[in-house]
Amino acid sequence: MSECDxxxxxxxxxxxxxxxxxxxxxxxxxxxxxxAAGLTGxxxxxxxxxxxxxxxxxxxxxxxxFVDRLTLTEPRIEAMARGVRQVADLPDPVGAITDMWRRPxxxxxxxxRVPLGVIGIIYESRPNVTADAAALCLKSxxxxxxxxxxxxxxxxxxxxxxLSAAVEAAGLPPASLAVVPSAERAVVKEMLSLHGxxxxxxxxxxxxxxxAVREGSQxxxxxxxxxxxxxxxxxxxxxxxxxxIAYNAKVDRPGVCNAMETLLVHVGVAAxxxxxxxxxxxxxxxxxxxxxSTRALAPAVLPATEADWDTEYLALTLxxxxxxxxxxxxxxxxxxxxxxxxxxxxxxxxxxxxFLREVDxxxxxVNASTRFTDGYEFGMGAEMGISTQKLxxxxxxxxxxxxxxxxxxxxxxxxxxxxx
Amino acid sequence: MSECDxxxxxxxxxxxxxxxxxxxxxxxxxxxxxxAAGLTGxxxxxxxxxxxxxxxxxxxxxxxxFVDRLTLTEPRIEAMARGVRQVADLPDPVGAITDMWRRPxxxxxxxxRVPLGVIGIIYESRPNVTADAAALCLKSxxxxxxxxxxxxxxxxxxxxxxLSAAVEAAGLPPASLAVVPSAERAVVKEMLSLHGxxxxxxxxxxxxxxxAVREGSQxxxxxxxxxxxxxxxxxxxxxxxxxxIAYNAKVDRPGVCNAMETLLVHVGVAAxxxxxxxxxxxxxxxxxxxxxSTRALAPAVLPATEADWDTEYLALTLxxxxxxxxxxxxxxxxxxxxxxxxxxxxxxxxxxxxFLREVDxxxxxVNASTRFTDGYEFGMGAEMGISTQKLxxxxxxxxxxxxxxxxxxxxxxxxxxxxx
Numbered sequence: 001m002s003e004c005d006x007x008x009x010x011x012x013x014x015x016x017x018x019x020x021x022x023x024x025x026x027x028x029x030x031x032x033x034x035x036a037a038g039l040t041g042x043x044x045x046x047x048x049x050x051x052x053x054x055x056x057x058x059x060x061x062x063x064x065x066f067v068d069r070l071t072l073t074e075p076r077i078e079a080m081a082r083g084v085r086q087v088a089d090l091p092d093p094v095g096a097i098t099d100m101w102r103r104p105x106x107x108x109x110x111x112x113r114v115p116l117g118v119i120g121i122i123y124e125s126r127p128n129v130t131a132d133a134a135a136l137c138l139k140s141x142x143x144x145x146x147x148x149x150x151x152x153x154x155x156x157x158x159x160x161x162x163l164s165a166a167v168e169a170a171g172l173p174p175a176s177l178a179v180v181p182s183a184e185r186a187v188v189k190e191m192l193s194l195h196g197x198x199x200x201x202x203x204x205x206x207x208x209x210x211x212a213v214r215e216g217s218q219x220x221x222x223x224x225x226x227x228x229x230x231x232x233x234x235x236x237x238x239x240x241x242x243x244x245i246a247y248n249a250k251v252d253r254p255g256v257c258n259a260m261e262t263l264l265v266h267v268g269v270a271a272x273x274x275x276x277x278x279x280x281x282x283x284x285x286x287x288x289x290x291x292x293s294t295r296a297l298a299p300a301v302l303p304a305t306e307a308d309w310d311t312e313y314l315a316l317t318l319x320x321x322x323x324x325x326x327x328x329x330x331x332x333x334x335x336x337x338x339x340x341x342x343x344x345x346x347x348x349x350x351x352x353x354x355f356l357r358e359v360d361x362x363x364x365x366v367n368a369s370t371r372f373t374d375g376y377e378f379g380m381g382a383e384m385g386i387s388t389q390k391l392x393x394x395x396x397x398x399x400x401x402x403x404x405x406x407x408x409x410x411x412x413x414x415x416x417x418x419x420x
Numbered sequence: 421m422s423e424c425d426x427x428x429x430x431x432x433x434x435x436x437x438x439x440x441x442x443x444x445x446x447x448x449x450x451x452x453x454x455x456a457a458g459l460t461g462x463x464x465x466x467x468x469x470x471x472x473x474x475x476x477x478x479x480x481x482x483x484x485x486f487v488d489r490l491t492l493t494e495p496r497i498e499a500m501a502r503g504v505r506q507v508a509d510l511p512d513p514v515g516a517i518t519d520m521w522r523r524p525x526x527x528x529x530x531x532x533r534v535p536l537g538v539i540g541i542i543y544e545s546r547p548n549v550t551a552d553a554a555a556l557c558l559k560s561x562x563x564x565x566x567x568x569x570x571x572x573x574x575x576x577x578x579x580x581x582x583l584s585a586a587v588e589a590a591g592l593p594p595a596s597l598a599v600v601p602s603a604e605r606a607v608v609k610e611m612l613s614l615h616g617x618x619x620x621x622x623x624x625x626x627x628x629x630x631x632a633v634r635e636g637s638q639x640x641x642x643x644x645x646x647x648x649x650x651x652x653x654x655x656x657x658x659x660x661x662x663x664x665i666a667y668n669a670k671v672d673r674p675g676v677c678n679a680m681e682t683l684l685v686h687v688g689v690a691a692x693x694x695x696x697x698x699x700x701x702x703x704x705x706x707x708x709x710x711x712x713s714t715r716a717l718a719p720a721v722l723p724a725t726e727a728d729w730d731t732e733y734l735a736l737t738l739x740x741x742x743x744x745x746x747x748x749x750x751x752x753x754x755x756x757x758x759x760x761x762x763x764x765x766x767x768x769x770x771x772x773x774x775f776l777r778e779v780d781x782x783x784x785x786v787n788a789s790t791r792f793t794d795g796y797e798f799g800m801g802a803e804m805g806i807s808t809q810k811l812x813x814x815x816x817x818x819x820x821x822x823x824x825x826x827x828x829x830x831x832x833x834x835x836x837x838x839x840x
């Protein structure tokens with residue numbers, strides 16, 4: 001594929017986006033239900049394409065975990081179809097007028113929510129992203145260019161053909177979604193230069209992918225860097241509650257971004273809290289590393305190095321630090337946190353409120369597990385990843401985060417006299 | 421200045437930003453009033469520094485318009501002080517909880533408005549930007565690094581020293597604002613790489629500056645590309661109103677981004693509207709270029725080339741095109757508009773509503789002049805430029821656009837069971 005083709009794809013997506021922006025919620029939902037039905041009706045075709053990718057991945061000597069992530073089955077395809085139907089059930093954010101005010105000269109100024117336009121998604125491995133992202137973009141009135149990993153190219157193309165045909169059958173432009181049919185890096189490079197044709201790039205994958213996209217893009221990027229989440233057990237915490245929350249944050253699913261990596265414990269409760277809690281972690285096969293004060297209270301704990309405070313383990317490993325004060329906990333989080341999610345366990349209202357205001361992260365929790373950092377758990381009904389940056393979307397991204405607001409102004413012939 | 425110094429400045433700004441984020445509105449307003457008083461008290465010092473810059477600019481052979489933009493006077497310094505005091509009067513967006521909802525498991529999930537952190541502003545010429553931007557950033561709880569043009573370096577440093585001392589005297593960190601004391605391009609390059617230390621870059625200046633910043637930045641950028649605004653006179657327009665609005669949009673202040681560059685006229689009213697309107701433009705010394713239909717109705721009009729439809733004249737020049745339908749007007753705008761501001765003049769409610777929904781621009785007007793595209797005119801009380809992009813801030817940017825929303829979650833010990 002030449003560089004010129006990705007530009008042509010983006011231009012087609014742009015034209016489709018203009019039609020999509022005008023589509024009614026009924027039209028978009030009809031297309032989504034057709035997409036879901038299309039997936040259900042195309043099991044055989046999708047599985048055949050997937051078998052090619054899986055065979056190639058095996059032949060290339062990839063790990064079985066890698067091959068498993070890549071492999072589709074009938075239930076996995078049905079889960080994709082179910083996900084698409086769920087998006088049809090969500091409220092449509094497009095067209096909402098969120099505010100309207102009257103100016104002294106009689107102008108009515110307001111804001112209207114509209115699609116972003118064309119979204120580019122650059123992702124790795126899991127083919128379910130193809131259907132998920134296509135559904136969320138369509139519902140929010142955006143066209144989407146999907147550039148998945150080369151190892152899933154046949155699968156992603158088969159899924160996109162099914163979805164695109166369903167969109168067309170439902171009366172919306174088939175170019176509303178397209179998989180970039182190339183594994184060449186030069187195509188991604190060209191894609192990232194199409195400022196003016198693509199409005200937003202969302203990279204989903206490992207640190208290397210995100211860094212490369214951020215450094216190479218002239219288009220705004222929303223990305224998820226990493227999740228280094230803390231739980232701070234305050235002096236005033238209910239220690240039973242603290243143990244449940246901290247245990248859950250570490251053990252429930254240690255390999256995900258909203259799991260806890262570092263536990264901070266106020267010195268006033270460290271002696272009561274840490275020995276039984278460390279024993280419980282150890283019984284759950286968690287490797288615990290700690291500061292000298294932690295080790296004095298729980299001698300089985302390994303020594304933590306400076307690097308531990310900056311490490312996203314994504315595993316059954318936890319670092320623990322005893323802090324002398326609330327302020328020290330907040331300062332530790334400011335220095336080492338990744339801005340994804342942070343939690344305090346406290347029964348002191350003032351400290352709860354201070355933690356909410358002073359800790360700078362996408363999601364700040366009082367007396368709950370950071371594991372809830374998730375679009376579905378927050379009640380947004382969907383999730384297009386979690387943003388760890390501050391511009392436009394912070395924390396879990398739902399449909400609304402795939403739109404923007406423009407100003408609308410209603411007048412009765414007003415003109416401006418700049419000499420006044 | 422070595423590259424390392426700009427990193428140190430950004431680190432200091434980051435520490436200041438953490439303090440600023442916690443500052444009360446009373447503390448911030450006290451600092452703003454001190455900044456205004458500081459400017460008033462330092463006329464002599466600022467004018468002396470400015471005289472150096474002006475002498476150097478004259479010696480370098482710059483145009484008198486350039487030297488005029490650079491030159492400060494006592495009234496200009498007082499206007500800066502007045503602007504800072506006006507920012508003190510604006511409502512503080514920080515800390516507002518904009519929404520809060522309850523989940524089935526009892527978690528209360530909401531959003532809280534917080535500062536972005538550290539903002540970098542890269543701008544040209546006019547030294548008043550230094551005080552304006554410093555005031556807006558401080559009020560919204562952000563630290564700011566200001567990198568003005570080399571020709572205004574002495575002036576900008578003098579202003580920043582005054583402002584920074586006032587901030588310190590009012591009890592807030594002096595590193596809340598700083599002028600980058602270097603004219604080297606390498607410093608800008610290093611500044612644009614400080615992802616994680618600087619949260620947002622706002623370039624203000626010509627196309628070359630904006631492009632260089634966008635291409636070189638690993639930090640999110642909000643920019644103003646250009647303003648190519650249309651006014652569309654619909655078949656159903658009140659032609660008297662249309663003439664007033666279109667004349668104002670072109671003639672009131674032709675050198676600014678929200679002035680009209682192209683007039684679109686429905687064929688059904690072209691014969692009645694265009695001859696007297698072109699005569700009025702000609703009397704006001706506007707050079708008019710038009711499509712063949714326009715020239716058939718007003719023979720004095722010069723022929724427009726394809727390039728005219730894409731040209732931001734920023735001068736007393738206007739291109740006019742007769743369109744066969746509402747749809748043709750909307751399509752012309754989609755193809756040639758820059759996404760800043762677009763207007764329709766119509767008395768047909770359905771077309772007014774369709775124009776509002778279908779035209780994709782930061783501000784869409786019905787029966788009013790595009791010249792109103794401005795933070796003050798929209799009632800936002802301030803303006804940090806106009807964004808022509810869609811992410812985060814679209815159209816005029818006020819204080820709210822210098823903040824973001826984080827999620828806050830209040831629990832009573834909830835944990836998540838991912839096996840469910």
